[in-house]
Amino acid sequence: MSFTGLRALLPKHDLRALLILAAIIIIVMPLFLDIFRLNLVGKYLTYAFVALGLVLCWGLGGILSLGQGVFFGLGGYCMAMFLKLEASSPEQTSIQSTPGIPDFMDWNQLTELPWFWEPFHSLSFTLLAVIAVPALFAFIIGVAMFKRRVGGVYFAIITQAIAAILTILIIGQQGYTGGVNGITDLRTLLGWDIRTTSAQYILYFINAILLFACLLAAQVIRKSKLGRLLVAMREREDRVRFSGYDVANFKIFVFCIAAVFSAIGGAMFTLQVGFMSPSFVGIVPSIEMVIYCAVGGRLSIFGAVYGTLLVNWAKTFFSESFPELWLFAMGALFIGVVMAFPNGLADLYQSYALPWLKKQRLRLPARLGGVKTPQKTTE
Amino acid sequence: MSALNAAKKPKDFVLSIEGLTVSFDGFKAVNDLSLYVEEQEIRVIIGPNGAGKTTVLDLICGRTKATSGAVTFKGQNLTKLKEHQIVQVGVGRKFQNPSIYEDLTVFENLEISFPRGRNVWGALFFRRDAEVINKVNEIASMIFLGDKLDKPAELLSHGQKQWLEIGMLLIQDPELLMLDEPVAGMSVSERKLTAELLHRITKDRSVLVVEHDMQFVEDIADRVTVLHQGKTLSEGSMERVKSDPKVIEVYLGH
């Protein structure tokens, strides 16, 4: 891409935000945190994928999905199935009544691997499935809903119901899914032990790189005409339709993208944390993921990452020190962010931190390049 | 309707509406309506509130599905098409309340309406090239907003918002332009400018206007259709319509 193209894609303030975030995640965190905490941050960052998808889908497009945990879970489960099969070789499971199948299947009196588990012996299939399964699922939901012009609260409720259904299904079919415990005891990826410290470092960096790739993709979408169309649709869907666009297709697209982001996050979660369970799929986690996005600022892709980190850090802090207060804090967060700070941290940054920074800079005699006010459009 | 219309072959009309009826739970908002619009004609629909004027526009552009009847535009049956397809064959429609994207700038508002890259991939890889910029500039100066391109649309005055929406239609270059009460809420001077604008933009298209303001109607109309309770009450030049006893009855009352 040409230089001007790049400039348009990453205006100065976005570039700055990107570099600061990169410095924090790639340099500061690994330098100052021990591996236990870093792994925790890595886990939080997997939720940031979901929040990022929600910025596109909900922030720009106005489509609130309360079922993003479904896609996070699908991605995570696909990955977990592969790892579980690798951990269930006949040698490792020789004490079972049926060796060679995952332990929970054996406990549930299954005697052979269900057909839909078979392809997950292959890593390339698994990686494809991590993307394709959630994308397909989102596509089906999107076509069914958006083509019939279901939107707003109806969409929110139905996606929530889907999250509920999937959770009940996973818990109910424990012979096939590991039930309420999920798929646990994952050890190696193609023989590489993912529980060692070095593996955790490597996975953290892979996760960070994937996150930045998704951030860039989100930025491309946001800065394209498609991004502006999403904003336009959020405001005046009819006007967009009567400007010659098939509105549903755009919604389906962005919903699928959000699903794919979430699924990547889910898969990285499985790899870093070593298990996947229905507690990341259901209603409660799904709506919590919305608050990550809202706290960061529903319109800001960088805000989504900070919001996720902040809320999860607070959650960990509270549950270590004042577990009984956490729900109060979370509840207050939901109410506060909606009533008082609808544009979240990003807005605080824009209206307080940025002007302050500018003032500081103006005091400097040296010219540090023209300080242009950022265009206030889809920020 | 008039002998003149009946004598013409249907294909001389840009738009022909025949026997159009829509019923909302038994209430016929538009009832067996027929209407023909010629090329480069400015046709104004007037009528009391609730006469069904907006509903007629809704039916043409596909926002409401007709119960029966046909809408033919350049030989194509519009009742079978989806809304965005109707736009793509060349029908543009302005809503009664200014319907623009307040969170976007004037430039972006116009750019979105530029008829290129209308599918997902097209929109993703759309480039703001010289052609787009020139066209946006041209339209913007036409709708008196040439110096407001970088402004967020929410900062425009009510009249400017109406113009912007007209501009968003013009940039699509439709063959049939439908305007629902374009000067409602405008100041006198804004009305004049709008009338001027309409005259300028009808050079190569037909226009269907719904309007209440009689001064404005006289100013722009080639012909007028009076709608009452979903039916045509009278049709013809403004003079003819004004002297039609049925119209006087409906407007001036009993």
Next chain:
Amino acid sequence: MFAEYSMTELTSIFAMQGFAGLLLFSVFVLMALGLAIIFGQMGVINMAHGEFMILGAYVTYLTSLFFSNYLPSLFSGYFFVAMLLAFITTFTLGAFVEWAMIRHLYKRPLDTLLATWGLSLILQQTYRTVFGAREVGVTLPDWLMGSYAITELIEVPINGIFVMVLTLFITFCVYLLMQKSKLGKQTRAVVQNRAMAGAVGINTEKVDRYTFGVGCGIAGVAGSAFTMIGSTGPTSGQLYIVDTFLVVVFGGASNLLGTVAAAFTISQAQSTMEFFLSGSSAKVLTLLTVVIILMLRPQGLFTLKIRR
């Protein structure tokens, strides 16, 4: 799958499952009524609806404790007092929430959803702090205990019958309230045309507040009835919220009859399937069917055409 059962057994199975279904139906209707008023009339999604219901249940629990300790002679009638108190408490809280929160968010329905979710978390934790995490149950007065044998194989518990009768009664009252009372008429006027309603002298803000309060109040009464057939814990409300939303949407949001019909369909389907499949599969199948039907017919099963 029917082969193992005799004909009479099958009949009684269906009768018993039908009864279980009716009980579930009562719960759905009780929860959905308040929600349908709030969502259907005001377009507000109240995620804390279940917690309002639980509040009613806790009020009933406290009342029962009070009566058994201080007014044991009147114990058999405590329930009616409890129901009234439950209504008053939840109505008041509802009206307060509307004033403090909801009214600022009418233009942002999705945000209301998030804010009320936050409220539900706070209420849950409050219940946990005050009443403990364990479920509490009330002591039934004598006349609600025991069961009534219709045939040798079919027995129905009296408290269940009572709840059903109560459900019918409450539904009837709500119907009267919405169709005939001044508040009901004003609410519908405000829904149809807010500006106009305001212009003819209806205090639209007050109507909003009362409507929301009444919706919550009905939830409280529902919670009160709920104690007759089940115990109450801090998170009991959340258990049913998705089902209830589906009931309301399935019923076509804006009409009470539709809500009742939807509640009936869903509960009967679920309880009948529950006998033949595992509980979770039955639930999955029911919810899935509802979701698919909603995808095919998003306006719900029973709707009027209204102008977009």
